[in-house]
Amino acid sequence: MILSINKVTKQYAAHKALDDVSIEVPKGSVFGLLGPNGAGKTSLIRIINQITAPDSGTIHLNGHKLHPDDISRIGYLPEERGLYKKMEVGEQAIYLARLKGLSRPEAITKLKYWFEKFELKGWWKKKIEELSKGMQQKIQFIITVLHDPELLILDEPFTGFDPINANLIKDELLRLNSEGSSIILSTHRMESVEELCSHIALINKSKKVLDGEVKEIRKKFRSHTYEIEYSGNAISFANSLWAGYELIDSGQHGELNKARVRMLNSTSTNELLNALLPNVEVHSFTEVIPGMSDIFISVVSESNDAGMEVGHE
Amino acid sequence: MSKVSLIIQREYLTRVRKKSFIIMTILGPILMATLFVAPAMLADYNGNDIQRIRVIDESGLFNGKLAGNEKLVYEMDTMSLPVAKETFDPARHDAILYIPGNVINNTGSILLFTSKQPNINLVSAIEKTIQKEIENMKLQTRGIDRAMLDEIKTRVDINTRLLTDEGETDTSAELSTIVGMICGVLIYMFIFLYGAQVMRGVIEEKTSRIVEVIISSVRPFQLMMGKIVGIALVGLTQFILWIVLTLTISSIASQIFFDKEVIQQQMQQRTTAMGTELPQNNSEDSQTEVVSQGAIKVFSSMSSINFPLIIGAFIFFFLGGYLLYGALFAAIGAAVDGESDTQQFMLPITIPLILSFVIAQSVIQNPDSQLAFWFSIIPFTSPVVMMVRLPFGVPVLDMVLSAVLLIGGFIFTTWIAGRIYRTGILMYGKKVSWGELGKWLFYKG
Numbered sequence: 001m002i003l004s005i006n007k008v009t010k011q012y013a014a015h016k017a018l019d020d021v022s023i024e025v026p027k028g029s030v031f032g033l034l035g036p037n038g039a040g041k042t043s044l045i046r047i048i049n050q051i052t053a054p055d056s057g058t059i060h061l062n063g064h065k066l067h068p069d070d071i072s073r074i075g076y077l078p079e080e081r082g083l084y085k086k087m088e089v090g091e092q093a094i095y096l097a098r099l100k101g102l103s104r105p106e107a108i109t110k111l112k113y114w115f116e117k118f119e120l121k122g123w124w125k126k127k128i129e130e131l132s133k134g135m136q137q138k139i140q141f142i143i144t145v146l147h148d149p150e151l152l153i154l155d156e157p158f159t160g161f162d163p164i165n166a167n168l169i170k171d172e173l174l175r176l177n178s179e180g181s182s183i184i185l186s187t188h189r190m191e192s193v194e195e196l197c198s199h200i201a202l203i204n205k206s207k208k209v210l211d212g213e214v215k216e217i218r219k220k221f222r223s224h225t226y227e228i229e230y231s232g233n234a235i236s237f238a239n240s241l242w243a244g245y246e247l248i249d250s251g252q253h254g255e256l257n258k259a260r261v262r263m264l265n266s267t268s269t270n271e272l273l274n275a276l277l278p279n280v281e282v283h284s285f286t287e288v289i290p291g292m293s294d295i296f297i298s299v300v301s302e303s304n305d306a307g308m309e310v311g312h313e
Numbered sequence: 314m315s316k317v318s319l320i321i322q323r324e325y326l327t328r329v330r331k332k333s334f335i336i337m338t339i340l341g342p343i344l345m346a347t348l349f350v351a352p353a354m355l356a357d358y359n360g361n362d363i364q365r366i367r368v369i370d371e372s373g374l375f376n377g378k379l380a381g382n383e384k385l386v387y388e389m390d391t392m393s394l395p396v397a398k399e400t401f402d403p404a405r406h407d408a409i410l411y412i413p414g415n416v417i418n419n420t421g422s423i424l425l426f427t428s429k430q431p432n433i434n435l436v437s438a439i440e441k442t443i444q445k446e447i448e449n450m451k452l453q454t455r456g457i458d459r460a461m462l463d464e465i466k467t468r469v470d471i472n473t474r475l476l477t478d479e480g481e482t483d484t485s486a487e488l489s490t491i492v493g494m495i496c497g498v499l500i501y502m503f504i505f506l507y508g509a510q511v512m513r514g515v516i517e518e519k520t521s522r523i524v525e526v527i528i529s530s531v532r533p534f535q536l537m538m539g540k541i542v543g544i545a546l547v548g549l550t551q552f553i554l555w556i557v558l559t560l561t562i563s564s565i566a567s568q569i570f571f572d573k574e575v576i577q578q579q580m581q582q583r584t585t586a587m588g589t590e591l592p593q594n595n596s597e598d599s600q601t602e603v604v605s606q607g608a609i610k611v612f613s614s615m616s617s618i619n620f621p622l623i624i625g626a627f628i629f630f631f632l633g634g635y636l637l638y639g640a641l642f643a644a645i646g647a648a649v650d651g652e653s654d655t656q657q658f659m660l661p662i663t664i665p666l667i668l669s670f671v672i673a674q675s676v677i678q679n680p681d682s683q684l685a686f687w688f689s690i691i692p693f694t695s696p697v698v699m700m701v702r703l704p705f706g707v708p709v710l711d712m713v714l715s716a717v718l719l720i721g722g723f724i725f726t727t728w729i730a731g732r733i734y735r736t737g738i739l740m741y742g743k744k745v746s747w748g749e750l751g752k753w754l755f756y757k758g
Contacts, residue, residue: 013752049529051739076529080741082522087327095323099316099530143526 001063002027002151002182003048008057010043017043018054019206025151025184025199027062030177032197032214033186034292036300040206041186042079045153048184049076061151072101075149079156079186081140083128090124093143100147107146114142118168133160141169145176152176152183158192170196190293200292202299209303214292221295224263225288226272229256232280240279245272256283316531317539324514324543329550338551342559364435367406369397371414378446385438403428410439417447489704490677492623496700497673499552500631504666504696507548507635508642512655514540515646515738524738533735537647538727541639545632626703629716634696637723638662640730647737648745669694673701680705690715692722729754 003025010018018040025031035041046052048059050071059066061073084092090111097107115121118138128136137160145152157173158166173196177183185197193200194214201211210217225248230237234250234257241247244267250259257280263272269285276282328334365386368379371394379387388406390397397409409426416423425431425439449459515537518524527536645658672694676685680702689699689707695715699707736753737745 012756046739051525051528051533052735071530074529076526078522078525078529080522080525082526084327084517084523085521095319096526096530098319099527101530140526 001025002029002061003184004060005044005048006058006060008044008047008054008059010040010047010052010054016206018047021057021203021206021208023201023208023211025182027182028177028180029198030173030183030185030196032193032200032292033184033203034188034193034200034296035203039203041203042155044203045076045078045155045184045186048153049074072147073150075144075147075152077140077144077152077154077157079159083136083140085129086127088124089120089126089128089131089139092128093139093146096143097146102147110146111142114146118142134162134165137161138165138169141172145172145181148181150181152181153186154183155186156188157185158187158189190291190296193292202296204300204303207303210295210299217295218289218292221290221298222287223290224266225260226263226269227258227260227284227286227288228276228282229253229258229284230276230280230282231256234259236279237276240275242275245275260288317535317542320531320536320539321543321546324540325546325550328510328544328547334547334551338554338558341551341555342562364407365405366408366410366439367397367401368410368412369394370412372412372416374416374450375412375443375446379442385435398426401426401428408435412443417450420447486705489680492704493680493701494673494677496623496627496703497670497697500627500634500696500700501666501670503548503552503631504634504638505663507544508638508662510544510547511541511639512642512646513652514544515643515734516649516652516655519647519738519741520651528735528738533738534731537640537643537731537734541636541643545635545639548635623703626712627700630696630700630719633692633716633719633723637692637696637719637726638666640723640727644730644733644737647734648740648750649737650742650744654744665693666697669697673697676701680707686711690718692719695719732756 001024003023005021005023005025008018008021010016021040021044023033023044033041033044043052047054048066050066050068061067061070087095093111094104094107097111098104102110115124120135120138120142123131123135128139131139141157144154152173154173157169161169170192173183173185183196185193187193197214199211199213200217202209212220237250237257237259238247241261244263244265246262246264248260248262250257252258261272263269273282273285363384363386365388366381368375368387368389369392370376370389376389379389381387387410392400394409394411397411401409407427408431409424411424411426413419413422423443425436452459452462518527518536524536531539641662645655645662648658649655669688672684672688676682676688676698679685685698685702688694689702689711695718699712699715703712732754733750736756
């Protein structure tokens with residue numbers, strides 16, 4: 001484990017930001033930290049970065065208790081981010097790198113490499129306020145990863161980027177990950193979670209409500225729903241389904257018909273096919289795996305309902 | 314290199330390199346000089362227009378006796394007051410002065426008619442002239458000669474000498490007042506100028522959203538202290554440059570324009586001129602004479618002021634006061650969302666500062682009063698008030714007490730500010746109340 005969060009609780013006056021949250025982030029993973037706005041993600045991230053301290057609970061990085069020196073092992077890109085507007089790009093990057101513990105020559109060498117890579121070479125002497133928003137974000141990203149951190153924590157890293165640059169950043173993240181960095185990604189964009197994350201944890205109303213490997217979670221949330229493409233009469237398709245099946249929707253897809261069917265009993269897929277084959281010609285038959293977005297919505301609303309019930313008791 | 318010194322370095326260098334800093338450093342001494350010289354020049358320039366006064370003298374006592382000057386002309390006239398009022402032409406005369414017949418017994422019955430609000434200098438000039446004339450007449454009726462009276466008039470200047478274990482030295486209350494006031498004003502200005510810079514710096518970091526990036530590398534307290542110390546160094550640099558600049562400019566200027574001997578010659582010429590050529594215009598001259606005598610006295614008693622102590626204390630109270638207020642300014646910057654929100658929190662900080670300046674004026678009059686003692690002890694007012702008191706001599710105990718309390722004071726305000734700061738810098742888009750600030754003090758870091 002690169003990071004173990006153990007029973008962390010944080011209270012702000014009347015508001016509990018984190019309630020007994022435990023999360024394990026495996027080494028080498030891309031870990032999605034998900035949750036609705038105000039769930040407590042930022043509070044947790046700030047605790048990991050030692051910006052604030054938890055009221056109770058512990059955090060271990062690489063097996064040892066979190067120590068002030070560990071900030072040089074972590075790279076943090078906050079959601080609320082910016083730079084000194086009046087300061088020159090190069091000078092500012094060197095300053096921030098030195099605050100992370102790099103020496104001046106080290107910082108310059110590394111910055112040169114990244115500036116070349118991100119096509120920023122001509123901007124070294126410019127002031128930040130002269131740069132476009134996208135370029136500022138690039139510089140911010142460079143500063144985050146410059147000191148080769150073991151753990152990268154990125155809060156909504158893709159906001160402010162056009163699709164091309166978002167891809168550039170995504171590729172860099174995957175490369176860093178393949179070179180051994182563990183990454184914690186906090187985002188609302190579920191497609192990037194599906195694309196990048198190997199593990200996730202979902203926080204809602206200051207509690208962790210779900211965590212684990214993305215593959216496993218999606219498997220767990222399977223609802224035995226299948227998407228079938230067929231040619232033939234839609235009515236005879238519907239008639240061939242008996243009580244054990246539920247037709248969720250159907251429609252036309254080009255020359256073929258398309259339908260989604262849920263198996264209510266744990267019958268086998270072959271039985272479903274057997275029922276259909278005499279009536280229509282099946283072109284494709286695939287299981288529908290729920291997207292992270294569906295899982296997010298269903299888990300959050302479920303835990304909200306549960307919370308309301310508790311509230312009523 | 315430690316992270317705090319990195320922060321200090323950045324805060325210092327970005328400010329010192331700014332054009333505004335360089336311009337202020339050059340302009341500062343010039344502005345200061347203008348501040349002193351301009352009022353005098355303006356006063357000189359003020360009455361450039363000639364004021365014409367038509368005088369209706371019913372008593373007949375003042376005929377030919379009202380002496381004007383190049384700026385004030387009295388024109389005697391025999392017409393009656395109603396006629397004068399009717400024919401009054403603002404283009405020809407600025408005022409009508411009416412002196413009734415019984416003026417000697419009823420000096421309150423003199424009237425001055427003007428077309429617009431008369432300026433106070435004009436009125437007092439006329440008052441002075443008439444007053445002197447009436448006095449002269451009264452003196453004459455009692456058989457007293459004016460010249461004899463002037464001879465009798467005596468002016469006493471006491472030379473004060475300080476009697477201590479080390480012997481006696483000349484002292485000068487004037488010099489103490491000047492030194493004290495200059496030190497007080499400088500500290501007051503420094504706290505306001507650079508305290509506000511601290512606040513603006515914090516607001517800049519908060520609104521540009523760089524603060525969270527930085528405090529993932531350093532503790533919020535380190536960032537705050539780095540900023541405060543960095544700006545203090547900027548202030549010290551500016552002061553030192555001002556002093557050096559002023560000294561070089563004035564020494565170069567004096568070497569080029571006047572030799573010492575020339576000055577002395579000029580001084581001698583002036584004094585002899587005053588003694589011989591203008592004996593009749595006595596009252597005005599005696600004033601200048603007093604000023605120059607005062608100046609001589611001030612310079613001769615320079616040695617009475619313990620300058621090493623004053624300079625040492627100045628640096629101490631200057632830094633102490635700045636640190637105490639600077640921390641509070643930083644806390645305000647952290648608590649608000651933009652510069653426009655600072656008003657409600659600024660007031661409680663500016664009040665003690667302004668109060669200390671107001672109290673300083675009365676401390677100057679009476680540097681050993683209870684008031685002076687207490688306000689030179691309380692940390693929030695001591696930097697200004699103590700500096701004003703110091704040139705007059707302050708008991709060692711008072712000084713130690715004041716210094717210790719000031720150190721304690723700034724540790725206390727820094728502690729409070731640190732707690733408000735670390736919570737405030739991460740609060741966006743929220744209007745903060747005083748109650749909220751109180752709660753922040755007790756959040757766990």
